[in-house]
Amino acid sequence: MFKESRLTTADLVKYPFTVEASSYVEKRLGRLGLEELFNPNYEPVIEKAILRIKRSVLTPLKSIQTLKEKVDDVDVEILSFPLAIIMMKVVDDPYFQRRFALFEAKKASSNLENEDVEKLLEVARKSFGWKIFKVDGSFSGMLKIRFTDYLRNASKLREDKWKLVNRYLEYGDVYVTKAEAARLLEEEIRRHIQSKIDEKVVLELPKPVLEKVEELKEFLRKQKKSLPEESFGRVDFKFFPPCIKNIYTDILGGKNVSHIGRFTLTAFLIQIGMNIDDIVKLYTSATDFDERITRYQVEHIAGLVGGRTRYKPLNCESMQTHGLCVGRDEVCQKVKNPLAYYRRVAVRGKRVKHESH
Amino acid sequence: MNPIDFIREKFRLYYAESVNEIKAPTFVEKREFGFVPFRKEKTMIRHRGFENQKKLQDFIKTFVPSDAYYSSAYYKNPSEEKMAEKGWLGADLIFDIDCDHIQTPCKKEHDSWVCLDCGEVFSSPTKKCLNCGSEKVDEEKWICEECLDAAKKEVLKLLKILEEDFGISEKTVGIVFSGHRGYHVHVENKDLVKLEAEERKEITDYITGAGLKLNMLQNLDVSKTGWSGRLAKTLYDLCLKKPEELASIGLREKTVKKIVEKRSQILDLLVFGGEKGEVEKLLGKTVWREVFEKAFREASVPIDTVVTTDIHRLIRLPKTLHGKTGFRVVPLSLEKLYEFNPLNDALAFPSDEKIKVKVKNAKKIRIGGETYGPYKDEVVGLPMPVAMFYVCRGKATPAG
Ligand SMILES: [Zn+2]
Ligand SMILES: [Zn+2]
Numbered sequence: 087m088f089k090e091s092r093l094t095t096a097d098l099v100k101y102p103f104t105v106e107a108s109s110y111v112e113k114r115l116g117r118l119g120l121e122e123l124f125n126p127n128y129e130p131v132i133e134k135a136i137l138r139i140k141r142s143v144l145t146p147l148k149s150i151q152t153l154k155e156k157v158d159d160v161d162v163e164i165l166s167f168p169l170a171i172i173m174m175k176v177v178d179d180p181y182f183q184r185r186f187a188l189f190e191a192k193k194a195s196s197n198l199e200n201e202d203v204e205k206l207l208e209v210a211r212k213s214f215g216w217k218i219f220k221v222d223g224s225f226s227g228m229l230k231i232r233f234t235d236y237l238r239n240a241s242k243l244r245e246d247k248w249k250l251v252n253r254y255l256e257y258g259d260v261y262v263t264k265a266e267a268a269r270l271l272e273e274e275i276r277r278h279i280q281s282k283i284d285e286k287v288v289l290e291l292p293k294p295v296l297e298k299v300e301e302l303k304e305f306l307r308k309q310k311k312s313l314p315e316e317s318f319g320r321v322d323f324k325f326f327p328p329c330i331k332n333i334y335t336d337i338l339g340g341k342n343v344s345h346i347g348r349f350t351l352t353a354f355l356i357q358i359g360m361n362i363d364d365i366v367k368l369y370t371s372a373t374d375f376d377e378r379i380t381r382y383q384v385e386h387i388a389g390l391v392g393g394r395t396r397y398k399p400l401n402c403e404s405m406q407t408h409g410l411c412v413g414r415d416e417v418c419q420k421v422k423n424p425l426a427y428y429r430r431v432a433v434r435g436k437r438v439k440h441e442s443h
Numbered sequence: 444m445n446p447i448d449f450i451r452e453k454f455r456l457y458y459a460e461s462v463n464e465i466k467a468p469t470f471v472e473k474r475e476f477g478f479v480p481f482r483k484e485k486t487m488i489r490h491r492g493f494e495n496q497k498k499l500q501d502f503i504k505t506f507v508p509s510d511a512y513y514s515s516a517y518y519k520n521p522s523e524e525k526m527a528e529k530g531w532l533g534a535d536l537i538f539d540i541d542c543d544h545i546q547t548p549c550k551k552e553h554d555s556w557v558c559l560d561c562g563e564v565f566s567s568p569t570k571k572c573l574n575c576g577s578e579k580v581d582e583e584k585w586i587c588e589e590c591l592d593a594a595k596k597e598v599l600k601l602l603k604i605l606e607e608d609f610g611i612s613e614k615t616v617g618i619v620f621s622g623h624r625g626y627h628v629h630v631e632n633k634d635l636v637k638l639e640a641e642e643r644k645e646i647t648d649y650i651t652g653a654g655l656k657l658n659m660l661q662n663l664d665v666s667k668t669g670w671s672g673r674l675a676k677t678l679y680d681l682c683l684k685k686p687e688e689l690a691s692i693g694l695r696e697k698t699v700k701k702i703v704e705k706r707s708q709i710l711d712l713l714v715f716g717g718e719k720g721e722v723e724k725l726l727g728k729t730v731w732r733e734v735f736e737k738a739f740r741e742a743s744v745p746i747d748t749v750v751t752t753d754i755h756r757l758i759r760l761p762k763t764l765h766g767k768t769g770f771r772v773v774p775l776s777l778e779k780l781y782e783f784n785p786l787n788d789a790l791a792f793p794s795d796e797k798i799k800v801k802v803k804n805a806k807k808i809r810i811g812g813e814t815y816g817p818y819k820d821e822v823v824g825l826p827m828p829v830a831m832f833y834v835c836r837g838k839a840t841p842a843g
Contacts, residue, residue: 232634233609233610234634234638237645237646238642241641241642249645249648249656250648251652251655251670252656252670255608255669255670256608256669
C-alpha cells in the first residue's frame with residue numbers, strides 16, 4: 087500500500103502525525119473525511135480518542151518511555167489521533183492542549199529512538215522536511231542535520247550540550263547521535279501537533295459526540311483542581327503580562343524553560359502573593375523537576391533561605407536581553423517591569439468588575 | 444551658518460547628485476524605512492514604506508536625512524506602526540562588527556572621557572570627574588586606521604566561519620562599511636529568513652564562543668572545521684610564533700618558555716589529533732588557561748549580538764551618508780574589502796574643495812592619506828571631507 091514509504095501500517099500507529107498516516111486516514115475514510123467517524127460503527131474510535139486524551143493527562147512524563155500500549159485494532163489507533171485533535175480544539179484549554187501535544191510527541195520520540203535509523207530519517211524528511219543524512223568515515227554511526235533544522239528545535243532545549251557552540255558544525259551540518267535526533271524530532275512533533283490543535287478549522291461535532299466531549303471536559307476540570315491554577319486565590323492569570331504568561335504556560339505544558347525564565351516567573355508569583363506550596367506544585371506537576379530542589383529554589387527566591395533577599399522579577403529591559411519578552415502590548419508601553427503591568431491591569435480589572443455590578 | 448544647516452546643505456548637494464546610486468534593498472515594498480531628520484530633536488521617523496526604488500530615491504532627495512535606515516525584516520504592511528499589524532514575514536541575518544567591541548592598543552591613544560561640567564579630559568575610563576567630582580562624564584570614542592583595520596580583520600574571520608561552519612558562501616553575503624566604526628554583514632537566504640530570535644542567538648553565541656564548553660568539543664585537530672578545528676588552528680599559529688612575538692601579545696615569561704619547550708609535541712597533537720585534553724596536560728593547567736584564552740579570543744569574532752538577534756532591526760541603507768561622519772555607507776565585494784580603507788574610500792565630498800572651519804578641540808584624524816590635527820580653538824582651512832568629519836562629529840563649526 088505504501089510502496090514509496092518505509093513505514094508499515096504498524097508504524098503509522100506509532101507515528102499517527104506523519105504524512106503517511108494522514109493519507110492513510112484520507113483513504114480509509116473517503117470523501118466524508120473525519121465526519122465519517124460519527125457513524126455509529128466508529129464508536130470505538132471515539133472511545134479511543136477520549137482515552138488518548140485522558141492518558142495524556144494521567145501519565146507522568148517520566149513514565150512515557152516505558153509506556154506499553156496494547157494495540158487491538160490498527161484502524162482504531164490511527165483514526166483516533168486526528169479525532170483526538172479535534173476534541174482538543176473543543177476542550178479549548180491551553181494547558182491540556184499543550185499537555186496532549188507533549189505526551190504524543192514524547193511517546194513517538196521514544197519509539198523513534200529504538201527504531202531502525204532509516205525509519206527515523208524517513209519521518210524526519212518526509213513529514214518535517216529535514217535535511218538529515220547518515221555520516222560515513224570517522225563519524226560513522228552519527229547523523230548530520232542542517233543547522234536550521236537543528237536550531238528550530240534545539241534552541242528550545244536548555245542543556246549545554248544542545249548549544250550550537252558545543253556542537254561539531256561543518257559546512258552547515260550539525261552532527262548528532264540517533265538518540266539526539268529523536269529528541270529533536272520530539273520538539274518538531276510537539277510543535278506540529280500543537281499547530282494542528284491551534285488551526286482554526288472547526289468541525290461540527292454531532293450531539294452524541296459532543297456529550298462525550300462534555301464528559302471529558304468535566305473529567306479534565308476535576309484533574310485541574312489538583313493543579314495549582316485553581317488555588318491561585320487572589321492571583322489572577324488573566325492579568326499576567328504577555329512575557330510571564332508565556333513562561334507560565336510553557337511550564338504548565340512541560341516545556342523547557344531557561345533558568346532565568348523560571349527565576350523570573352517564580353519571583354513574579356511570589357511578589358503577587360502566590361504561596362510557596364502552590365509554586366512548587368506548579369513546577370513539579372508539569373515537569374520532572376525534583377520537588378526538594380524546586381522547593382529550595384523557590385524559598386531562596388522568596389528570601390526564606392540563603393541570602394534572605396526577596397528577589398524581584400527581571401525588568402522589561404532585562405527580559406528583552408534574555409529573549410523572554412514576547413512583544414509589548416499597549417500596557418507594556420506604560421510600564422518598565424512585569425510586576426507593574428500586573429498591578430496596573432489587576433487594579434483596573436477589579437475596578438471594572440466592581441463597576442459592572 | 445549653524446552647523447546643522449551647513450551639514451544639511453552639503454548632504455542635499457550630495458543626494459542631488461548621487462541619489463541614483465542608491466539601490467533599493469531586495470523586496471523593497473516589504474521593508475520598513477527609517478530616517479533621522481536634520482533637526483535639534485533627532486527623533487527617527489519610522490514606519491515608512493516605498494513601493495519601488497524610484498520613490499525611495501525621490502524621498503531621500505527631498506527629505507535629505509541625516510541618517511537613513513531600512514529594516515532587515517520583511518513585513519506584510521511595513522508602514523503600519525504597531526508591530527502586531529506590520530505582519531512580520533521574516534528577516535535577513537545580519538551581523539555588526541564595530542571597533543567598540545574590539546580591544547586595540549590605539550584606543551588608549553585616541554579615546555577619552557570628558558567632564559561635561561568642567562571640561563577636563565581624561566585618557567582612561569572614569570565615571571566621575573577627577574577634577575570637579577561631577578558624574579557627568581561622557582566617553583568620547585574616536586577612530587583611526589588601526590581600529591578600522593582591526594574591524595576589517597574580524598569581518599574576514601566572520602566570513603570564514605559563515606562559509607566553513609555554516610555553509611554560507613561568501614558569494615551570497617553582502618558586506619557594507621557602516622559609515623563610521625565598522626562593518627555590517629548581510630546574509631539574504633530564504634532558508635534563514637524565518638529564524639526566530641532565539642535561533643539567531645544560538646548563531647551569535649556560536650560566533651562569539653559564548654557558552655563554549657571545551658569538554659564537549661571534539662579533540663583539537665587542525666583538519667576539522669567547527670570550534671575544535673578553529674581552536675586547533677589558532678593554537679597551531681600561536682605555537683609557531685617566536686618567543687618575542689609570544690611575549691608581545693602579552694603571554695607571561697613562564698608561559699612562553701613552556702610553549703617553546705613543548706612546541707613540537709603540541710604541533711604533532713594538533714596535526715595528527717590526540718586524545719581530548721592532551722594539549723592541556725602537556726602545558727599544565729595555568730599555562731593552558733592562559734594560552735587557551737588567547738586562542739579563544741583569536742578564534743571568536745566579537746560581533747554585536749543584539750543586532751543579530753533583533754528581528755525588527757533597522758540597518759543603514761548603503762550609499763547613504765552617515766550623519767556623524769559625513770562618510771558614505773559603502774557596499775563592498777570581498778575582493779574590494781581587502782583593499783578597502785574607509786578613511787580614503789568612503790569619502791563623499793570632494794577633497795580638492797577647501798573650507799575654513801573653527802575647531803574647538805579635536806583629535807587628529809588621517810583622511811585621504813594625510814593627517815590632520817589635533818586642533819584646539821583655531822580656524823583652519825581643511826579639505827571638505829575632513830571639515831565635514833569634524834563638523835559632523837560636533838568638533839567644529841563652519842567659519843565665516
Ligand atoms: Zn569636572
Ligand atoms: Zn584606533
